[in-house]
Amino acid sequence: MSAMCFVMKCGGSTLAALPNSFFDDMKRLQDEAIIPVIVHGGGPAISDTLGKLGIETEFVNGLRKTNEAVLDVVEMVLAGRINKEIVRKIQLSGAKALGLSGVDGHLIQAEPVAHADEVGLVGDVTGVNADLIQGMVKMGYIPVIAPVGLGADGSQRYNINADTAAGAVASHMGVERMIVVTDVPGIMKPVGGARVVLPSVTVSEIDKMIASGEIYGGMIPKVRAAIQCIQGKVREVIIVNGTEPEVLSRVIKGAEIGTRIVK
Numbered sequence: 001m002s003a004m005c006f007v008m009k010c011g012g013s014t015l016a017a018l019p020n021s022f023f024d025d026m027k028r029l030q031d032e033a034i035i036p037v038i039v040h041g042g043g044p045a046i047s048d049t050l051g052k053l054g055i056e057t058e059f060v061n062g063l064r065k066t067n068e069a070v071l072d073v074v075e076m077v078l079a080g081r082i083n084k085e086i087v088r089k090i091q092l093s094g095a096k097a098l099g100l101s102g103v104d105g106h107l108i109q110a111e112p113v114a115h116a117d118e119v120g121l122v123g124d125v126t127g128v129n130a131d132l133i134q135g136m137v138k139m140g141y142i143p144v145i146a147p148v149g150l151g152a153d154g155s156q157r158y159n160i161n162a163d164t165a166a167g168a169v170a171s172h173m174g175v176e177r178m179i180v181v182t183d184v185p186g187i188m189k190p191v192g193g194a195r196v197v198l199p200s201v202t203v204s205e206i207d208k209m210i211a212s213g214e215i216y217g218g219m220i221p222k223v224r225a226a227i228q229c230i231q232g233k234v235r236e237v238i239i240v241n242g243t244e245p246e247v248l249s250r251v252i253k254g255a256e257i258g259t260r261i262v263k
């Protein structure tokens with residue numbers, strides 16, 4: 001039985017809140033040979049550790065200003081503690097997982113972002129070792145990837161926004177679907193006095209919502225990554241809240257849940 005893959009981004013905003021049932025759901029999917037390729041964040045945990053170490057941190061347009069000292073902490077927290085915590089939780093559900101960062105096997109190749117003079121060692125993705133990911137999936141393992149990239153010279157590391165990294169992995173693997181798991185039930189918009197979740201949005205609607213300020217902060221890299229990957233083979237990106245019961249299997253079965261970003 002050949003596996004069906006989708007890419008799943010798990011945001012740092014929600015990792016600690018994900019219930020055991022989220023991982024049990026993943027195990028049931030794995031039993032049906034439906035394998036998520038996980039790219040995770042961990043922004044709040046990085047900020048917390050930087051604070052404890054007395055290292056100042058600042059975001060410019062949603063990207064963390066990164067120097068070598070910050071990069072050490074980013075790698076330690078993302079590729080170390082957070083990555084291993086996710087692997088442990090998946091394994092406790094009975095499913096198989098392998099954790100690695102973009103450095104391992106040159107999994108995520110990167111170059112400095114265009115405005116590196118403002119943000120420092122932050123990377124854009126130039127390539128993904130999709131064969132390595134497919135190899136893990138064929139062996140029945142759920143790949144769990146921390147978004148630290150490696151430059152062309154093989155020595156320089158780059159801090160990559162996890163939404164950007166997940167979108168690039170989805171594009172390079174040519175999967176049909178990316179699921180973005182976060183702490184809100186989707187993209188919300190004020191209607192009347194209330195904020196409602198939009199069942200689906202198009203690229204032009206997103207552009208308008210960014211311009212009007214209805215999409216802001218951490219939602220911006222998500223929708224930008226979504227727009228970039230749906231230009232290629234990815235058919236849809238779905239933004240969901242990870243604490244909703246059986247959210248993954250419901251999305252995979254086509255349930256109307258969260259916000260779908262479509263072409």
Ligand SMILES: Nc1ncnc2c1ncn2[C@@H]1O[C@H](COP(=O)(O)OP(=O)(O)O)[C@@H](O)[C@H]1O
Pocket residue numbers: 010011012013014041043181182183184186187188189214215216217218219220
């Ligand atoms: N239109 C919107 N609908 C829902 N959330 C939004 C919207 N615009 C901005 N956000 C913000 O985006 C946040 C999710 O992004 P972020 O905190 O970076 O999460 P993650 O760690 O999962 O990447 C939400 O908690 C919310 O504050």
Ligand SMILES: CC(=O)N[C@@H](CCC(=O)OP(=O)(O)O)C(=O)O
Pocket residue numbers: 010011012013040041042043044046062063064074122123147159160161162163218
């Ligand atoms: C360049 C940049 O900003 N990198 C992010 C990487 C982690 C991340 O993106 O985590 P979330 O998904 O939880 O936001 C950072 O340093 O916080």
